[in-house]
Amino acid sequence: MDRTRIAQLYADQEELGGSLVTVGGWVRSIRDMKDVGFVTLNDGSCFKDLQVVMTRSGLANYDEINSQGVGAALVVRGKLALTPDRPQPFELQAEEISVEGTCAPDYPLQKQRQTREFLRTQQHLRARTNLFRAVFRIRSVAAYAIHTFFQSRGFVYVNTPIITTSDAEGAGEMFQVTTLDMNNVPKTDDGKVDYSKDFFGAAAHLTVSGQLQGENFAQSMGDIYTFGPTFRAEDSNTRRHAAEFWMVEPEMAFCDLKGEMDVSEQMLKFVIRTVLDKCPDELNMLNRFVDKGLLARLEHVASSDFARVTYTEAIDILEKAVESGVKFEYPVKWGIDLQTEHERYLCEQHFKRPTFVTDYPAAIKAFYMRMNEDGKTVAAADCLAPGIGEIIGGSQREERYDKLLARIEELGMDEQQYKYYLDLRRYGSTKHAGFGLGFERLVMYLTGVDNIRDVLPHPRTVGNADF
């Protein structure tokens, strides 16, 4: 059928005013004034609704339409009438309305406001609410902004594998992937699981990061990025953890830590600016009902020059804060991993803008980060954002074969597992750097929504993979 999206009515209202259009959408409310009725319709093409006006005299099935419940699907043909003197800029004067699909009376979204906890039990329907309509559109706009940012700079999008037989950075609990019969697991002579009989001929898991494989491609294409799902089988039931989440992991050859920070900062600003431009209605609603500081914070971050400070300087700042009476739950001392309270103090109280903390102690960072000249810190850069803390973790990678090998041995890691990774340091190694952005954390930041379950279409957490 030839329908016009409501978004187009708003975009092209001047040209479309006075013309006949057909619109399909779902009822958000119906008000009956006896001989005139008003139907508020939304078709998902934009945040705004369309006001449909129908008259008993003009519509043979006026009563049928009038009796439809919230959630029913209608197709309306009518004249778009501009109404410059009313709150809404136009209305659709119905000449014909047909019921595409009725809505059963047990529709769970009858009431205007349900708790988000309840809506998590209605994941197949919750995108019909204002909150989730806004969140999922912003999620989509942000995802495309990330692609646009990298593609317009010549980065190559690489789909690194989801199933892997290596455990990447040894970080995080992994999900096992198997086709073995769990009721009857084949065993070897010495009683262990016989993975030679499994699909891949080896124990396989879901990836926790595409970085190491991303480096394979950066050492050929120069600038690459991944954007795909990653997994952690952590038994943590918090607002910030999901078992399945999407990550963006760019990797750049011939690039040092400064270059990496420049790209992270530009990317964050570009995504925020794009969402501010493209989703004003969604952001205004979220700013009003979810997080009153949202718009101000996004505007601030998009227009700030990010601060840059070393970890050692940051510890100094935090120690001075403690001396002057600031209370932290976790003690501050060189060598600690910064807690969210520390991160937020740095970017919210001290620098008052997004802040890169660089050159962390090697002991608290991953094996692949480049050792600094001091022999105790590595070229890492975490980007801390006001209101949330760490949002991006980046580093320059160790490109020197000997140093990388020594680190792998020092940490007791299996050298054979990293043969390919080490190879990259033997065949035309380059200074290179990259970062990881947890996409859901970014969407939480863009929307002010404080639970990761509410920014994932169908969240997977401990005990939950329904829908």
Next chain:
Amino acid sequence: MDRTRIAQLYADQEELGGSLVTVGGWVRSIRDMKDVGFVTLNDGSCFKDLQVVMTRSGLANYDEINSQGVGAALVVRGKLALTPDRPQPFELQAEEISVEGTCAPDYPLQKQRQTREFLRTQQHLRARTNLFRAVFRIRSVAAYAIHTFFQSRGFVYVNTPIITTSDAEGAGEMFQVTTLDMNNVPKTDDGKVDYSKDFFGAAAHLTVSGQLQGENFAQSMGDIYTFGPTFRAEDSNTRRHAAEFWMVEPEMAFCDLKGEMDVSEQMLKFVIRTVLDKCPDELNMLNRFVDKGLLARLEHVASSDFARVTYTEAIDILEKAVESGVKFEYPVKWGIDLQTEHERYLCEQHFKRPTFVTDYPAAIKAFYMRMNEDGKTVAAADCLAPGIGEIIGGSQREERYDKLLARIEELGMDEQQYKYYLDLRRYGSTKHAGFGLGFERLVMYLTGVDNIRDVLPHPRTVGNADF
């Protein structure tokens, strides 16, 4: 470091001619003419190489550079000299060259040509060859073209879940996802696997399709698309099957089969046109060395009006072909699933352009496809493309609650598993339609590469999840 990408040298050669630039890249060859040397450098930013000219008199470390092997990483600072009278439009006259990373003598890509089979054992390096550089850039450009196509039409990108506790359409073998200890699987009293102890509290698998969840969002946002990894644990070792591959699955509310075909056709043409525009060097190489009909075929498809024919008419055409002497391996008869040989005959010999075959027998299609008035065919549409056969499978979905429920019961499926899916038909159901595009199959079509292992960055197939 502040480097200029070789792509930019080609794009902005007029402005950059005569200026000093710094380039980083990998050696493809070095020719020593005693006092003058030529280094061919590639940095992955484009398919083309850069010719670097160095002179013994101008370069203190001439011999060091001259002794570098293929694959070494260099950083070159020099003057960009336009050379309108030579085959290449410019050269970089080196003033300074430093070795960023040497290349060990056992570099596996020394020789110009290796077999693709050998290169599959070198997945961390193979993107450095012309073939794979071209394939993976086209893959990236095509992926972004898909996003651009849908986003510019207001579609919302939805990340449907990878881990699922339902088996979607009951189609295809699935991988199990678990955190149970395979050496010691917990059992219930009656001796079955105790999935209540598993991470999600239930048996979980990797998704085979995001369609059903995509419908949840189409019934709110109107037009949505997914683009993510999907999985099949099929024990088939063919050129066209991988265990992990990416799918694009748009879903449109208020849309019938004709609308679905229109969008598929527009999308395919848009992607092909974009790749033709953005990857001429890559396509020319592939057309020369991989598939001599490639460019002509892509141009043809991008400019064709796709044919549309019903399955019943198609069978008639095929039966007439058999009568007139065409030999098929598989017999032709109403009710059969079309084989690739049939599909290719239809679009290559008969229609001579991409062809939608519609209204297949219900018995050979999925349960969710909309039953036609005849009660025996469904509103499906497969898009067949010359040179490959089926490239897109789409359908109008059964939006009528009673008919869908009857079909689920008829097929002996577990109604409870489809509760949410049935709910969509109770709460404001709409005519809706969508399709699935196997992204790797599209990349094979765009590149002429005939093995799916060679269009995936790190392919996963039976027995192979290395790298």
